[in-house]
Amino acid sequence: MPDLGPLVLTLQLAAITTLVLLLLGTPLAWWLAFTRTRMKPAIEAVTALPLVLPPTVLGFYLLLALGPATPFGKFWLDLTGTSLTFSFAGLVVASVIYSLPFTVQPLQAAFEAMGRGPLEAAAMLRAGPLDRFATVAVPFAARGFLTATVLTFAHTIGEFGVVLMVGGNIPGQTRVISIAVYEHVETMNYGEAHVLSVLLLCASFLMLLVVYALNRGRRLHAT
Amino acid sequence: MPPSNTASLRLDIRICYPDFQLDVGQDVALDGVTALFGPSGAGKSTLLRIIAGLETHATGTVRFGSELWSDTAQRAFVPPHRRGISYLFQQSRLFPHLHVADNLRYAVRRAPRALPGPNLDEIVAALDLAPLLARRPAELSGGEAQRVALGRALLSRPRLLLLDEPVAALDVGRKREILPYVQRLLRQTGVPAIYVTHAIDEAALLADRMVVLDHGAITASGDIATVLERLDVQRLAGRFEAGVLIEAPIVAHDRRYHLTQLDLHGQPLTMPMVELPEGRRIRIRIRARDVALAIERPVGISVRNVLLTNILEIVEEPRTAFAEVLLDAGGTHLRARLTRLAVAELGLAPNRQVFALIKSVTFDRRSLLPALGAPSGDNR
Numbered sequence: 001m002p003d004l005g006p007l008v009l010t011l012q013l014a015a016i017t018t019l020v021l022l023l024l025g026t027p028l029a030w031w032l033a034f035t036r037t038r039m040k041p042a043i044e045a046v047t048a049l050p051l052v053l054p055p056t057v058l059g060f061y062l063l064l065a066l067g068p069a070t071p072f073g074k075f076w077l078d079l080t081g082t083s084l085t086f087s088f089a090g091l092v093v094a095s096v097i098y099s100l101p102f103t104v105q106p107l108q109a110a111f112e113a114m115g116r117g118p119l120e121a122a123a124m125l126r127a128g129p130l131d132r133f134a135t136v137a138v139p140f141a142a143r144g145f146l147t148a149t150v151l152t153f154a155h156t157i158g159e160f161g162v163v164l165m166v167g168g169n170i171p172g173q174t175r176v177i178s179i180a181v182y183e184h185v186e187t188m189n190y191g192e193a194h195v196l197s198v199l200l201l202c203a204s205f206l207m208l209l210v211v212y213a214l215n216r217g218r219r220l221h222a223t
Numbered sequence: 224m225p226p227s228n229t230a231s232l233r234l235d236i237r238i239c240y241p242d243f244q245l246d247v248g249q250d251v252a253l254d255g256v257t258a259l260f261g262p263s264g265a266g267k268s269t270l271l272r273i274i275a276g277l278e279t280h281a282t283g284t285v286r287f288g289s290e291l292w293s294d295t296a297q298r299a300f301v302p303p304h305r306r307g308i309s310y311l312f313q314q315s316r317l318f319p320h321l322h323v324a325d326n327l328r329y330a331v332r333r334a335p336r337a338l339p340g341p342n343l344d345e346i347v348a349a350l351d352l353a354p355l356l357a358r359r360p361a362e363l364s365g366g367e368a369q370r371v372a373l374g375r376a377l378l379s380r381p382r383l384l385l386l387d388e389p390v391a392a393l394d395v396g397r398k399r400e401i402l403p404y405v406q407r408l409l410r411q412t413g414v415p416a417i418y419v420t421h422a423i424d425e426a427a428l429l430a431d432r433m434v435v436l437d438h439g440a441i442t443a444s445g446d447i448a449t450v451l452e453r454l455d456v457q458r459l460a461g462r463f464e465a466g467v468l469i470e471a472p473i474v475a476h477d478r479r480y481h482l483t484q485l486d487l488h489g490q491p492l493t494m495p496m497v498e499l500p501e502g503r504r505i506r507i508r509i510r511a512r513d514v515a516l517a518i519e520r521p522v523g524i525s526v527r528n529v530l531l532t533n534i535l536e537i538v539e540e541p542r543t544a545f546a547e548v549l550l551d552a553g554g555t556h557l558r559a560r561l562t563r564l565a566v567a568e569l570g571l572a573p574n575r576q577v578f579a580l581i582k583s584v585t586f587d588r589r590s591l592l593p594a595l596g597a598p599s600g601d602n603r
Contacts, residue, residue, distance in 0.1 A: 120277050121316035123303040125379045126333040132304075135329070139320040 003192070005172060006180035007199060013088070013176060014156040017095040018103075021152050022145075024096070025103035030137075032104065033111035051101050059165025062094045066166065086168045091176070094166040095156045102151040110144025111137065147211055154207045157200065230288035232383070232417075236273055238266075238281045238439070245269060245281065245439040251432075253288065253383065253415040258430035258447065260420060266439045267419045271385050274417070275310055276303035287383070307335075309381035309414075311389045315368035317360035323371050324356040330378035340380035341412060349411070350374045350404055366397035370404060377412055384409070384416040390425065402428060427451065427468050427508055452549065452556045466510035467558050473501050488553030490530050492581070511547060514559035515580040518569050528581035532557060534573050539563050550579055557581075 032044060050058060066084040067073045076084045084090035118140060122132045138145070160178040167174030169183060177196050184193035231250045238245040245266045251257050259267050272278035274285060276293065279300075285292040292301045309330075317326050331343055347353055350370050360368060369389055376384060389405065390398045406429055409416050420426050426433055426447065433450040435443040443450050448468045471485040476496060485492040485505070499505060520529065532550035539546040546566045550557040557579055561571075571577065 117312070117314070117316050118318060120303070120310070121312065121318070122329075123277070124275065124308060124310035125330045125375065126304050126307070126335075127329075128302075128304050131333075136318060139318075 003180075006175050006177045006196065009088075009172065009175065010157055010177040013091055013095060014153045016092050017099060017156045018149055018152045020092065020096050021099060021103040022149065025100065025148065025152075026107060029104045029107035030111055032108045034116070047104050048101050050098050055098070055159065055161025056165060058098060059094070059162040062097065062162065062166050066090050066093060085166060086170060086174060088167075088173050091163060091167045091174055094162050095159060098159055098162045099152045099155045102155045103148045106144045106147040106151065107141065110141035110147075113144075114140040143214060146214055150207050150211045154204055158204065232274065232288075233284070233286040234270070234274070236270070236281050236283040236285065238269065243269075243439065247436070247439075247441055249434060249441050249444060251417060251434065255431035256409055256416045256418055256429050258418050258420060258426035258433040259436060260423070260426050260433055261436035263421055265436045267421075267436050268387050270436065271310075271387050271417065271419050274383075275308050275385055276301065276306055277310075307338075307380075307382040309376035309379045309384050311369070311372055311376050311384070311386040313388050313392050315360065315363075315365075315372035317363075317368055317371055317375070319360050321360075322356065323352065323358050323360065323363070326360065326371060327352075327356075327375050327378055330375045334378060334380040338380040338382070340414075341377060343378060346374040346378055349408060364397065365393050366400045369393065369397075369401050373401075373405060373408060377408060377414065381414055384414045386416060386418045388419050388421070391420070391422070405429060423451070424508070427506070452558065466508050466513075467556055468506055468508050469555055469557075470504050470506050471555075472504045473497065473499060475501060487530065487555055490552065491528075492530070493527050509557060509581060511558035511560035513582050514550075514557055516548065516550075516559050516561060516565075516569070516571065517578040517580060518571075518575075520578050521580065524580070526580045526582055530557070530579045530581065532577055532579045534571060534575045534577060536573060537566060537571060539566070550577070552579065 028047070032040065032047070063085055064070070065072065066076075068077045068083050068085075073084050076082075076089070080089070082089075084093060114137060118136050119132050122136045127135065158178065159176075160182070163174065163176055163179055164182075167176075167179075169175050169179050175183075177200055181193050181196050181200075184190070184196070230253045232253055234247050234249045234251070236245060236247045243266070247266075247270060259270065261267050269278055269281075273281045274292075276285075282295040284294040284296075287306070290301070291297075291299050292306060293299060317323070318329065321329065327343060327346065334340065341349070347356070350373065352371060352374055355363060355367055355371060360371070363371065373389070386405070390401055393401065402425065409429065418426070418429055430447050432445065433443070433447045434441055435450060443453050448470065451466075451468045469487065471487050471492065473483055474486045474491075475484045476482070477484065477493075478496075481496045482493045483496045483499075485494065485507070494507065497505060515526075517529075530552045532552045534548060535551050535556070536549040537546055538549075540563075544562045544564070546561055546563045548559040548561060548566070548571065550559060559579060565571075
């Protein structure tokens, strides 16, 4: 019987990361879509950095940034009694940063495609900002939200380098599926590696299939 | 022109960009329809967006009656959705994810019940929207979409309706289809409206007053007939379309020759027959290019309308062959477009009496003001 702990942990990590990113990424994408500041290209570039940086580079800096020696790491340690590095919470923080562009870019593209026009029309019918967001922007950007959700989820499942750097390999804490597969292969345990790999392969394929099926005729901005 | 008895919209606005300037200090009476007229790029839409609070790059103040809507000096700003405005955009901006009925309900749900205004059924009936209710906006023609958008705007029970060239994107046929609705609804609901346009006949058809904006500054404002007479406004309207708007009562019909006779301060004026009762006042437009002048009463000519007039003003257009003559016909003004050579050879000058020859066939029937509920039957 193969150990499915890494699978459960991976799904937990992906679900929490996706939730956090939708909460943080939506306002950021909104701001990027509608801002007129000259800072916009710089902030877009920073947002896209996780797309191009090798995961080890990102993981290295995150390891330093989340360590107990930094103000943030110390704050977390004082608050919870555990270190952010080599913990599940640390993995969530790292995943949020690592998967950020996969949330922000589809949403930003969807908001930009909508433009100000429908929002202005709603404002002229006495709809306030939150009302406009819920009744106009969300339906307009529905496919953008779906794309962002699926891509973020799938990308978090697939991460390896960042997890290895920040989380290590602690069963039940940081031993996600990609780490487990790596370890199985290293220890010549190909059977278990197969089980997890095939599961991941099928799940990833299904998720992407959903995205592409829903975006038929539309180009994806963040693949 | 701030009227003392009605509230007004008081604008004091400046924008200063290298490529665009706007400097407007103007009171707009909140009563009836005010046309905001001017050539493309004059700043009309920008001004309308500032009034709505959609454009925030201007300095100055916007006051609606006793309410201060924006004042950059005091950092006061009432957000657009709290101004009680409806806005009809050039494109309908219906919500594509909602059916027509839900687009209308979107406005109904957010409209204050305390304010008077038409309900959903009344709007559907008045705009003939019943066959469209179950459709998606993507399945509507441009004219139908604008009709729905007009209904949606009115269902929001606005205190002020802003119309930003709502028919400019439509072809001529669609324009004729929707303008009678706009005209009727504006009059029936009595919502004060500002109607932006660069088409003089739309302004003449719909508006009571007119404000002329040119290069970011207001060059004329007042009663529509008065403003339309002005020479500088004529220039903006384009020479081909320049003319005057006249209101006159119908005195008789000649059914044999299919003519209608109007009374212009004691002088008769005939035009192709209009099926409206005698005594009814109608608006007509006479284009300057359709008026010729004679210094003696002409005989033996085909033109039936010959009016005795006084020359008020002559404006020669430098470096062209043309001159514009402003005439007074017993209190009503006319415009004539002549060559400068004709002005010189006939010795025309202000205060001189001349005969204005108006070709009766060229009355602009589109500018007829039909009765409520009866869009002009003229569909040439």
